[in-house]
Amino acid sequence: MIDDGFAEARASDLRSVSIHECAHCQVALHYGLIGRVSIVPNPKSDQLPGVDVSVLGSFNVEGADGKTRPIIALAGQCAETFKANRRVTGPDIFAALRSEQIKLSETDRANAGDYTERDVTESLEIVKARWQTIVEDADREAKAFNLKYRA
Numbered sequence: 001m002i003d004d005g006f007a008e009a010r011a012s013d014l015r016s017v018s019i020h021e022c023a024h025c026q027v028a029l030h031y032g033l034i035g036r037v038s039i040v041p042n043p044k045s046d047q048l049p050g051v052d053v054s055v056l057g058s059f060n061v062e063g064a065d066g067k068t069r070p071i072i073a074l075a076g077q078c079a080e081t082f083k084a085n086r087r088v089t090g091p092d093i094f095a096a097l098r099s100e101q102i103k104l105s106e107t108d109r110a111n112a113g114d115y116t117e118r119d120v121t122e123s124l125e126i127v128k129a130r131w132q133t134i135v136e137d138a139d140r141e142a143k144a145f146n147l148k149y150r151a
Contacts (some may be wrong), residue, residue, distance in 0.1 A: 014039070014145060016080065017057040018138035023079030024059035024072055025137065026130040027123060031068045035061030037137075039145045055145065064111075073111035074123040077104055079134060082127055090121025 021037040028035045042054040064072055074093075081088050081102060094117040096102045104112060112119070127134065 014055055014142045015138060016083070017055055018141040018145075019079050019083060019134060020076035021057040021059045022134045022137040022141060023075040023127050024061070026134050027072045027075035027126045028059075028061045028064070028068075030126045030130065031064075031072070033061050033063050033068065033072075035059055037141055039141055041149050070112045070115040070119045071123045071126070073104070073108045073113075074115060074120055075127055076108060077102060078120065078124040078127045079131075082124065082131070088124070090124045091117055093124060094120040 017039060018037075021039065025035050025037050037057070037059050039055055039057045042056050059076075061072065077097070078093060081093050081096070093102070097104065097120070103109075
């Protein structure tokens with residue numbers, strides 16, 4: 001099971017958290033696996049200085065194997081990086097991860113294991129191919145969050 005744990009973010013980053021989690025989901029779907037995205041308020045948001053509201057995102061999927069698990073785990077960071085730079089390549093992300101210019105969450109890192117540049121490139125290519133669906137899914141997740149928790 002891949003459990004993305006919880007990624008903390010400010011409310012203004014709700015869309016980014018949604019994109020991150022929906023990228024995991026779309027890459028899993030690429031391999032015929034079905035997972036579940038969850039975005040909820042952070043119960044500790046009142047303990048974070050300067051943060052009015054924050055959200056927690058997670059993605060769970062069953063059935064990922066040694067080949068698919070790293071690629072799915074890398075998808076969230078690939079999507080975040082692609083969102084910021086549409087010309088980014090797999091080798092770019094791989095190098096940035098290895099030099100710690102960008103980082104995986106603890107859970108994504110654990111699920112990615114000993115990932116390779118090829119894993120990063122494959123994950124990014126799937127994210128790019130499914131980008132429109134990732135964005136549409138993320139917008140739905142953010143809207144559902146707002147309806148449920150901010151109504």
